[in-house]
Amino acid sequence: MQENQLYRKVYVYLNSLTSIEDSDFTNLFTGKKSNEIILGLDPNQIIEDDFLGARVFWINQEKNDTNTCRTFVLKVRKADKRRILRPYLQHIHTVSDELDQKKKDLRLYVNIQNHPSQEGRWRSIPFTHPSTFETIAMESDLKNKVKSDLESFLKAKQFYHRLGRVWKRSFLLYGPSGTGKSSFVAAMAKFLCYDVYDIDLSRVSDDSDLKMLLLQTKSKSVILIEDLDRFLANKSTAVSLSGVLNFMDGILNSCCLEERVMVFTMNGKELIDPAMLRPGRIDVHIHFPLCDFSAFKTLANSYLGLKDHKLFPQVEEVFQSGASLSPAEIGELMIANRNSPSRALKSVITALQTDGDGRGSSNIGRRLYDSWSRKSLDETGDSSSMFRENTVKEFKKLYGLLRIKSSRKAQSCDLSAEQKEG
């Protein structure tokens, strides 16, 4: 059910050979830069290679009957076979691993409808999202915590294995629309140098199909499900709640989720079954709030190049009155008026006074979440809720845990600007 890794390595290796240029025919693609041309193997193309003085031939065979079957056929002289076969395959392993290491171009995989092809369920394009941690307006403490979380994760292989745990970490990003959740996922993937597998739940036919998708992902990747709350609330997916729970930490997940980061985004988590949010299923909760004055200043700096302006006190006053907009809304106003900073700031003030009235302080979703979190603390006293009350302390403890390699059970943590004072 999974891709044959030797096949993939041979593919990477052959595509790197200069002899691919000597073929009578091959595939041509444009590269990342507009004048870059990339040569790619064509079906049934023959590639020549030399190893330890022996000449070998590879044929990229593709049988086109009902199921497309992709095979590499290696032709070696009988006299050379015993001498070179093993070291040659070893050489291919080494070279393709080196090429993978050097690979800087990340890919974004999307799932396609289920159909009887051996090519798998994922199709990919270069992942060129421009967002980075630097471009995201977010409380800097929180941003740094996430960065060091990811750094610790990358180094924690031995730690996870000693505990008998799969080397994976899962994040929940929640908050209103346009607050930067998707952009943040892109920033995380780039920071980790991981590919992204973006699962579109509307194209998943049932729970076992979801498992199949998981099986066909590669390590060093971010597995993303966006708007999970919407899918579950509207029942607009054929996947059941238990299918999602198993996807998050079922037995299959423990076989094939090594070296992966799972990310789920939601507008609010108040309607989500608490079982889904328990530690282990979700390790880190990150709240994405509407814009406040501090985030506004970051946006003004990056979009308008303004560190300060005579209208800033007025903007601050409107924010203090409880008005707010999403960073996306404010960003749009700044882009539209980028040639005149004063006009841009005035339009932000007007929009805050009209569209943004009260959204910062009396947001219904926020109130619901606060009461949900207090309720679960009072009534159930479960560890994830308690953690929210004491975020900074617990967060430090958690990373302390990774550092001192203690074997204590990992907990979930909720990172949000409001709660960090906890």
Ligand SMILES: Nc1ncnc2c1ncn2[C@@H]1O[C@H](COP(=O)(O)OP(=O)(O)OP(=O)(O)O)[C@@H](O)[C@H]1O
């Ligand atoms: N915190 C932020 N800092 C900088 N830019 C932001 C921020 N939030 C949103 N933006 C900008 O607004 C646009 C929309 O952001 P994004 O798609 O990441 O929001 P989202 O939270 O995923 O929204 P939705 O819930 O609707 O999917 C992007 O172009 C992004 O650059």
Ligand SMILES: [Mg+2]
């Ligand atoms: Mg989004």
